[in-house]
Amino acid sequence: MIKIEPRVINLPKILDKRGNLSFFEYDSQLPFRIARTYWIYDVPGGETRGSHAFREQQEFIIALSGSFDIVLNDGVEEQKISLNRSYNGLYIPKMYWRKLENFSTNSLALIVSDRLYDENDYIRDFEQFKLLKNEI
Helix, strand or coil: CCCCCCEEEECCEECCCCCCEECCCECCCECCCCCEEEEEECCCCCCCEEEEEECCCCEEEEEEECCEEEEEECCCCEEEEEECCCCEEEEECCCCEEEEECCCCCCEEEEEECCCCCHHHEECCHHHHHHHHHHC
16 A cells, blocks of 8 residues: 655745746646635634544645644654745645644635545544554
8 A cells, every 4th residue: 555645745936026826736736636625714822723634535735824833643653844835735645633733823724625524534533543543
């Protein structure tokens, strides 16, 4: 079985004196077709978002404005990725625990997913996540 790991994806940056432009497309930058888009904003200081994993869903997260950290856990190791540029995003495959934290003032997180919302796809208990991860 091939292990798919999270990775930062650098997006095209088209420079223009009137303002820069970046974009992402399937399959040039994203490894999946987009089924859902949502965003997180107005996060009070010290709050976290996420704290779950997905059984099947894949995501791509961009800091469109401001900055925040994404803490990922594969069931064994933890890593922290800081997003603070609108031309870099983080691809997160299924079965990675994720927590978004350390939001700057007026930050805006854009998330695109390969699946429609399905509460049954969420794993909200970290211990259950580790057990499921060990079965893979």
